[in-house]
Amino acid sequence: MRKVLKISLCVAIVFLLVIPQLAVAEDPVKIGVLVPLTGIVAQGGLEMKYGIEMAAAEKGTVLGRPIELLVEDTQVKPPIAVTKAEKLVYKDDCKALIGVFSSGVGLAISKNIDKLNVPFLSTHVMTTKFYSLHPLVFRSGQLANDQTAVGNVKGIIARPDLKDRNYYVIVHDYSWGHDAGERFIALAKENGIKIYNEDYDKAPIKTKDWSSYISKIKASGVDGIYMAFITNVIPVFAKQAADFGLQAQGIKLVSAAAPGPLELEAGGEACYGIFGASDWSWDVNNPISDKWELDFFEKYKTIPSDAAVHSYVGAMNLFNAIEKAGNTDAKAIADALRGISYDGPYGTVRISAKDNCMRNDAVLTETMAAPDNPFGAKVYMKVLETFKAEELGPPE
Numbered sequence: 001m002r003k004v005l006k007i008s009l010c011v012a013i014v015f016l017l018v019i020p021q022l023a024v025a026e027d028p029v030k031i032g033v034l035v036p037l038t039g040i041v042a043q044g045g046l047e048m049k050y051g052i053e054m055a056a057a058e059k060g061t062v063l064g065r066p067i068e069l070l071v072e073d074t075q076v077k078p079p080i081a082v083t084k085a086e087k088l089v090y091k092d093d094c095k096a097l098i099g100v101f102s103s104g105v106g107l108a109i110s111k112n113i114d115k116l117n118v119p120f121l122s123t124h125v126m127t128t129k130f131y132s133l134h135p136l137v138f139r140s141g142q143l144a145n146d147q148t149a150v151g152n153v154k155g156i157i158a159r160p161d162l163k164d165r166n167y168y169v170i171v172h173d174y175s176w177g178h179d180a181g182e183r184f185i186a187l188a189k190e191n192g193i194k195i196y197n198e199d200y201d202k203a204p205i206k207t208k209d210w211s212s213y214i215s216k217i218k219a220s221g222v223d224g225i226y227m228a229f230i231t232n233v234i235p236v237f238a239k240q241a242a243d244f245g246l247q248a249q250g251i252k253l254v255s256a257a258a259p260g261p262l263e264l265e266a267g268g269e270a271c272y273g274i275f276g277a278s279d280w281s282w283d284v285n286n287p288i289s290d291k292w293e294l295d296f297f298e299k300y301k302t303i304p305s306d307a308a309v310h311s312y313v314g315a316m317n318l319f320n321a322i323e324k325a326g327n328t329d330a331k332a333i334a335d336a337l338r339g340i341s342y343d344g345p346y347g348t349v350r351i352s353a354k355d356n357c358m359r360n361d362a363v364l365t366e367t368m369a370a371p372d373n374p375f376g377a378k379v380y381m382k383v384l385e386t387f388k389a390e391e392l393g394p395p396e
Contacts, residue, residue, distance in 0.1 A: 028068035029328060031056075031318070032088030032118075034081060034099040034109070037073040040205065041101055044231055044260055044307045045073070048099055048123060050300050051311030059319045063327070067319065070094060076101060078108035085109050089116050095328040096121065098318055099311065103127035103176035110137045119321075119333045123314035124307070126257075127179045131355040131394070136334050139357040140317045140342075140349060141310035143279055145176070147362065147392040148256050149183040151277025152226070153191050155254075155364040155385060162252055162275065165224035166194040168217050171256075172229050173202035180228035180256040188226075196222045205230065210240045217251075218244060228256035231307070234274065235259050235267030242270035261303035264367060264379040271379055274367040280309050280346040281365050281381035282373075289345035294374065303375045313344045317351060317358075350389075354396045359389040 033052055036045035049071060056067045070092050072084035081100070088094040097120045100106045106125035113120055113136050122130065123141030126148065130139045143151070156162040169185060171177030181200045188195055197220075203213060214237075217225060225246075229237060234255055241247060247270070255276035264271050282293050282304045292312070293304040318333075321340050325332035341350035349360040365381035373380070 026065060028066045029062050029322060030068045030070055030092055030094045032085065032092065032094035032097040033069050033071040034074050034084060034088075034097060034105075035071065036076045036101050037071075039075050039077075041076055041230055041232055043262060044101055044305075047260070047305045047307035048101065048311040050296070051123075051308035051313075052098060052315045054296065054299065054308070055312045055315035055319065059316065062319050062322045074100065074102075074105050076105060078102075078105050081105040082108050082112055085112070085116060085120075089118055094118065095330075096318060096322070096333060098315060099123060100125055102174075103129075103179070104174050106130065107175065110134055113137055118330050119318070119337060121314055121318050121337070123311040125176075127176055128183065129175075129179070131357050133356070135356075136330060137356060138334075138337050138351055140314040140351050141279075141358070142257075142306075143277065143362055143392070144357060145180045145183045145256070146187075146394060148180065148277050149187045150392050151362050151364060151387050152184060152254055152256070152275075153187045153193065154387065154391070155275060155277060156188075156193055157191055158385065159275075162224070162254065163193075165252060166196050166222045167224040167226045167254070168196045168220055168222040169198075169200035169226045169228075170213060170217070171200055171202055171227070172205050172233070174205060177202065177228045181226075184226055184228075184256065196220055203229075207233075208236070210237050211244070214241050214244045214246065217241075218246060223250055224252050224254065226254050226256070231257050231260045232263045235263040235271045238274060239267045239270040247273060258306045258365070258381065259367065260307065261305050261377060261380075264381075265303070265377065268379065269369075271367050272369065275364065275384075276381075277362055277364050277387065278306055278381075279360065279362050280306050281363065281383060282375070282377075283365070283380060283383045284346060284363060285383075286345075286347075288343065292345040297375050303377050309345050313342055313346070313349050316342045316344060317349065348389075352396055355394075359392075359396070361389050362387045362392060
């Protein structure tokens with residue numbers, strides 16, 4: 001009997017020692033996802049969410065633990081986004097934050113990062129202020145404004161149909177738009193590209209009727225427009241410009257951001273002929289991109305978008321960094337993010353150890369009628385040229 005009791009006691013002790021460890025090992029690593037799910041860019045926010053979800057499903061686990069995504073709607077409002085970030089960190093115990101569509105929101109969260117004390121990786125903030133902003137703040141996703149400007153200026157210079165034009169610059173009136181406009185104007189002037197309005201027009205984000213701006217552009221006599229608009233607004237502007245006959249009279253449109261695929265579909269033929277430098281479109285042809293596109297369409301039954309692919313790549317860099325860090329300590333994850341890279345749909349995306357922002361190849365595209373494709377898309381961004389990461393900079 002005593003022998004049985006001893007054995008039972010030993011088993012009980014082992015059970016008590018082992019089970020808590022197993023429970024700890026199975027606790028999820030919580031990641032806070034900050035995306036706009038209501039408001040003007042809700043579709044883009046949904047696509048960002050899809051991309052991060054795809055990455056989490058593909059990665060499966062980090063540190064031998066499941067990944068748990070906790071999603072909050074920023075509404076593209078900085079104060080709300082900061083409150084949501086605090087909730088994710090303080091209440092939900094998230095070990096990192098990812099996402100954010102708007103530069104204004106990204107800068108607001110970054111301003112509070114010392115209090116939050118977790119790594120924050122943006123997949124979409126394009127402002128150049130993100131370079132070396134804070135040891136815990138990173139960018140891995142969309143091109144920054146200076147990189148986009150380089151790509152667009154290179155594209156304009158290289159194409160006879162874009163080169164010798166006088167460009168009217170119009171932007172959304174907030175931090176990203178201003179930065180995008182100023183970066184393009186400065187670089188364009190350095191390269192002999194004519195700019196009609198160096199003080200550029202600033203349109204409120206809520207603008208829906210563009211007729212007054214388009215009338216002003218038409219009266220100016222320019223033959224080119226450089227626009228820095230939120231992605232879903234680009235086709236709206238293009239459609240109204242077409243109604244006023246701008247494209248018919250030969251005016252070319254160059255964009256600082258890539259239009260969303262569903263919005264392009266809604267814009268139809270009016271959206272033909274929009275040029276722009278960006279990381280990716282589904283016309284990028286390589287085995288990884290081709291597979292990713294089909295996987296995305298199979299899962300979500302919608303046209304693969306750049307918002308989704310940026311978020312997917314950024315999330316993969318974050319998950320791999322947590323794995324590399326070996327724990328969920330904020331400094332350890334940040335140290336692991338510096339210099340990390342991921343080979344994804346648009347090639348190698350590396351987060352520079354110099355300034356915490358990514359370097360990767362990009363493409364110049366033109367929107368036009370889509371060829372037959374598995375997604376049912378009628379309009380697409382055709383790849384015209386590829387730029388190497390070293391061309392886009394900034395230097396390291």
